[in-house]
Amino acid sequence: MLVALGVGAANRQVANGSDGVDSGLRGGALPVRGQSDYVWSSVALGGGGYVTGVYLHPRDRDSIYIKTDVGGAYRWLPREQRWLPLTNWLPRSLANHYGCESLALDPQNPDLVYLAAGKFLFRDNGTIYKSSDRGSTWTKLDLDLPMGGNEELRWVGERLAVDPFDSRVLLFGSRRDGLWRSRDAGANWQSVPFPGNVQSDIGITEVAFDPNLTGRVFAIAYGDGIYRSDDRGLTWQRLSGSPRRAHRLAIASSPTPILYATHAKGVARYRDRVWTDITPPDPATPAFNALAIDPFAPDRLLVVYDQYHDRGDNRRVFLSENRGESWQAIVPQVDLQVPWWNEAAWADAAAAIAFDPHVRDRVWLTDWSGVWQTTSIGEDSTWRNLSRGHEELVTFALLSLPRGAELLCGVADADGFRHESDLAQYPRRSFGGEAGPWFQDTYSLAACETEPERLARVGGNRYNSTFGGATSDDGGKTWQAFAEFPTDRMPLRVAVSASNPDLLVVTLSRGTALRSPDRGRTWTAVQGLPRGDRGPWYWAQSLAADKQLGNTFYYYARGTLYRSDDGGNSFAIANTSLPAANWHAIETTPGRAGELWLSLGDAGLLCSGDRGSTFEPIRSVKRAHLFAIAPRSDGRVFLYVYGEIAGMEAGIFRSGDRGRTWQAIDAPRLPIGNEPNVMIASRQRPDVVFIGTGGSGIYYGKLAFR
Helix, strand or coil: CCEECECCECCCCCCCCCCCCCCCCCCCCCCEECCCCEEEEECCCCCCCCEEEEEECCCCCCCEEEEECCCCEEEEECCCCEEEECCCCCCHHHHHHHCEEEEEEECCEEEEEEEEECCCCCCCCEEEEEECCCCCCCEEEEEEECCCCCCCCCCCCCCEEECCCCCCCEEEECCCCCEEEECCCCCCCEEECCCCCCCCCCCEEEEEECCCCCCCEEEEECCCEEEEECCCCCCCEECCCCCCCEEEEEEECCCCCEEEEEECCEEEEEECCEEEECCCCCCCCCCEEEEEECCCCCCCEEEEECCCCCCCCCCCEEEECCCCCCCEECCCEEECCCCCCCHHHCCCCCCEEEECCCCCCCEEEECCCCEEEECCCCCCCEEEECCCCCCCCEEEEEECCCCCCCEEEEECCCEEEEECCCCCCCCCCECCECCECCCCEEEEEEECCCCCCCEEEEEEECCCCEEEEEEECCCCCCCEECCCCCCCCCEEEEEECCCCCCCEEEEECCCCCEEECCCCCCCEECECCCCCCCCCCCCCECEEECCCCCCCEEEEECCEEEEECCCCCECEEEECCCCCCCCCEEEECCCCCCCEEEECECCCEEEECCCCCCCEECCCEEEEEEEEEEECCCCCEEEEEEEEECCCCCEEEEECCCCCCCEECCECCECCCCCCCEEEECCCCCCCEEEECECCCEEEEEECCC
16 A cells, blocks of 8 residues: 655655755755745754765766664755755654665666655654655655664664665565565565564664675574575575674675675675685774675775774774775875864764765765765775755754854754854854863753853763763853762753852752752752653753742743742742643743743643743643744744644744734744754744754744845
8 A cells, every 4th residue: 555645644745855945055954935934944053963874876876865863864966065855844743754774776766765764663663665756755655663763773784675676676674573575666565484583673684685696685684694585585594604793785796796794793705605704904893884895896895893993093994905805994084074073073983885886986984973975985085074954963952142142052962052143054163172061962051141141051971971061151152161060960951040140050860959059169959849850862841040030940840830939949839730741841031020931732831920820821822842932122022832723733833912813934844843852932033933853953944034
């Protein structure tokens, strides 16, 4: 059964493409016109997400694709030198499909693309999509299985493949449900008996058709070895002596076909039923992953370490000119195109590498931060990162200042950034490094309302479980680490007093909140609050400072609002009559003492004018996934909601009369569906609103005439 899938509907296809818009923006942002004269674009960040595969069509030099773990799939636009997102049409209800388990091109037809989509095994089933126009439109195929584009070993193998001799035959190796086969280009699928004893939740990690012999195909049963079929995947037998934990396969088109495999203990070559160890000498680790054979010279191959292993230098990629008999390490020269990247990012946790089948010596490599390319592979090759249009970072926090930087963001894996002026320009640097302490993740940002250049942020490092925070006195240009903080406790949210920039309140993951009266030099436990929720993947905005009353802070948890009137020393219950909602956000109104707003997901949006003692629902708001407030020069506010308004379809809305009437401002073909998790309005341009996501970076909407 074929089902076409579209935005907000299950019965139509959805188009991608530039629609003739200006594609020359420096960061590769793609403006999309929405409703009510709103235009939506991506804030230029510069990649930063894990690219787990790269695909070059053997017959068409312009057909180049990448897949990512949480940010969907992209196609390279060579004339514009940027990546075009192919899955940003997916709505929030299909957010799990932004994770890419596998991608496959039809070797006979460059217009045909298949995508196995699903982030997490524990969420809704993944599925397979098919495009007949290079990703401009997609059709959902009738195969729904648990998939894990962001799960363990997402960087190995290629689970989906098209038979190079018969485009009607497809194979898909799943994590939990064995091997699947289609005989009609994906219209129907059948489960195929597979004898391999695979590792739980890893499954069949690769299927690879032999381009030299009709009907022959290889498969990796992770934990059990490599299998071969000679009847297009109907029956299978294990290759004796094959590595049990193989990572990737490559098949040379030479006079005598050779199978190469990287695996957890090295690199192997299979020829004439004999396995030979061809691991590069003196490796930093025995494990290798990315693997490629030069189509211009089949004796030439590349291998890359599995994940990142520090050997004191940047030798992570190895080249052989003689089928693996000897190797030379690639010593890169790095030509950075994004200012905040550094040379150490090259081949860090590399996932895939590929020779270009149309340009001799051009090689593509993908890793934890994005995509790299060299035009002269060799011992001293120069690599540049290709990031325009690839905006994959996960957002934790957004902050807009009334003067200075319009936007600051806290993100996963890349700390955070200060966007100084043009949102289409890459940030010059992250928060950390030369400008102050660096965190793998920045979880929360806050400013003092009366002195907005005085900021605080909290964050941490998942790789070694250390945490902390920092303050800034110049609007986020430079940062000073907290003099003291319990480095083994994960902070979740920070709030700064409206009138005293030294006064901070920080909530902790599964712990008691802390208070500092001196910008992080000393800390005491806050009284009266429940233990914090579990982080770091926590999106609720539970804590806020009143923007007029310097000693007043608010906190929401499980249907109860807590308030402090003594500068965060202690909190007392202010209201117990609220709906309980795990997904929630609390925000206070600039210029209005004691006014706060609370979004509660399916319970809508509420407002209080008396410091939370009572709340009135905004009855027109049926669902408030996210919301934001923007003060206007006339003393009123713009209210933004990502959710559902009575009598209108779900989307993004703006109200200038405190929720009595609403205007839809979203773009139907850009629903911002990849797990939107934080929303703020600009403090400098009330018509501008920002939405951070769980893998597609940050979007912003503005009136077209601004």
